[in-house]
Amino acid sequence: MGRSNENSSYLNDTELRLGLPGTNGSEKKRSFSDISEESTSGVEDCHDDYLIPQQSKVQAIGWPPIRSYRKNFLEAKKSQDESTRMYVKVSMDGAPYLRKIDLKQYKDYKELLRALEAMFKFNGIEYEQTYEDKDGDWMLVGDVPWEMFIGSCKRLRLVKGSESNGLA
Incomplete structure (x- = not known):
């Protein structure tokens, strides 16, 4: 029996207790349910001042942060670009570079031709x-009405007159 007293004293010394370090073991051991009930009742009262409003939790903030006026400007520009612009690439035989133009900037084929002549410095x-249409076929510019051309053009290409004989 003497051995059980030694074990119990050893267990009391090594037993994990909830509480501040240095407190004596004469206090009653508390169970987890006692602790959780005590802690939840006081948490709401003492931390209400520090709670973040629900609305700010819902807002998503990007990184890097941008000011609202700039964000609104970018959104307005994006919607304007989508509705009023149609960019296509333009290449020219013998030119080492491509250009990009907005087809909706022009009202007919004549304006488009003048702009291309000025851009690439060539004679019409x-x-x-x-142009390449949505189906991937190469067609001569001017064969279809202007609105249909704008809707189906994927890219433009300026070719020497002798090379365009096979297109129709």
Whole structure:
């Protein structure tokens, strides 16, 4: 029996207790349910001042943060770009670079031809304007009405007059 007293004293010394370090073991051991009931009743009362409003939790903030006026400007510009712009790439035989133009900026084929002549510095008689439609076929510019051309053009290509004979 003497051995059980030694074990119980050893267990009391090594037993884990809830509480501040240095407190004596004469206090009654508390169960988890006692602790959780005590802690939840006081938490709401003492921390109400520090709670974050529900609305700010819902807002998503991006990184890096941008000011609201800039965000509104970018959204307005994006919606304007989607509704009023239609960019296509333009290439020219012999030119080492491509250009990008907005087809909705022009009202007819004549304006488009003048802009291409100024952009690539060529004479309209030397080169034919061709375009690739949505189906992937290459067609001569001017064969279809302007609105249909704008809706189906994927890219433009200026080719030498002699090379465009096979297109129709």
